Amino acid sequence: FPSHDTLRRGICYPSPMYIFLDNEMGGLEREKYSLLTVYLMATDDNFNFVGDLYLYLKPDDGIYKVCAEAMNVNKIDLVLHDTRAITYKEGGTTLYKWLHSLTEGGKTKATVVGHGVYGDVDWITYHLMSRATWETFTSYRKLDTSAVCQFLKSCNMFPADVSGSLTSLAKYFNVPIDENKAHDAKYDTELTFQVFLALRRILLPADKSFGYGA
Numbered sequence: 001f002p003s004h005d006t007l008r009r010g011i012c013y014p015s016p017m018y019i020f021l022d023n024e025m026g027g028l029e030r031e032k033y034s035l036l037t038v039y040l041m042a043t044d045d046n047f048n049f050v051g052d053l054y055l056y057l058k059p060d061d062g063i064y065k066v067c068a069e070a071m072n073v074n075k076i077d078l079v080l081h082d083t084r085a086i087t088y089k090e091g092g093t094t095l096y097k098w099l100h101s102l103t104e105g106g107k108t109k110a111t112v113v114g115h116g117v118y119g120d121v122d123w124i125t126y127h128l129m130s131r132a133t134w135e136t137f138t139s140y141r142k143l144d145t146s147a148v149c150q151f152l153k154s155c156n157m158f159p160a161d162v163s164g165s166l167t168s169l170a171k172y173f174n175v176p177i178d179e180n181k182a183h184d185a186k187y188d189t190e191l192t193f194q195v196f197l198a199l200r201r202i203l204l205p206a207d208k209s210f211g212y213g214a
Helices: 004-010 066-072 078-084 088-102 119-128 133-137 143-156 167-171 185-203
Strands: 017-025 035-044 049-058 111-114
Touching: 004 119, 017 066, 017 119, 017 185, 035 088, 035 119, 035 185, 049 088, 049 185, 088 119, 088 133, 111 119, 111 185, 119 133, 143 167, 143 185, 167 185
Parallel strands: 017 111
Antiparallel strands: 017 035, 035 049
16 A cells, blocks of 8 residues: 555645535424525635635525524524525525636536535535536535544544534634534634644644645
């Protein structure tokens, strides 16, 4: 087998662009409940900020479908939310234009990163745009910080007593947490970004000799 350094130098190239994202929803089932907010933050391959998009959303018929448990968690005030929300149709168009501009019409396939990212993408491709359209601009290969944590545990490189929730990972890495902002799509995306960089540092050499950022 090639050495770890050979793999890092010769095969495992960083993506030219990353999109970190998070959603807030009105419940757990995408077919039953409303998608309320989506925040996306784009970076280059050195994790420098490139751009972002914050979507406040409502169903095309204007009728929100939510459950009390979800709203107790995300603390979204639907009356205030509705004053700035746009319909799914408008949100899909806005997202399409942002992704098109960001990736030069799909010339660059952005790698999507999140905590439970596969579920978040499923909500986006159910309510805002088709999966085929989404994957015109993004890679179907995603990075999930929850899965990375579990993988590191299996390698005995991460404590077994850290649950793997976003909050538990942030606390482990001493990333400051504001409980009043938790479960806001933008805040949780920014927290995921910091956790992702901390997870990378477990594996990266200290001298940064391979051109990796952060």
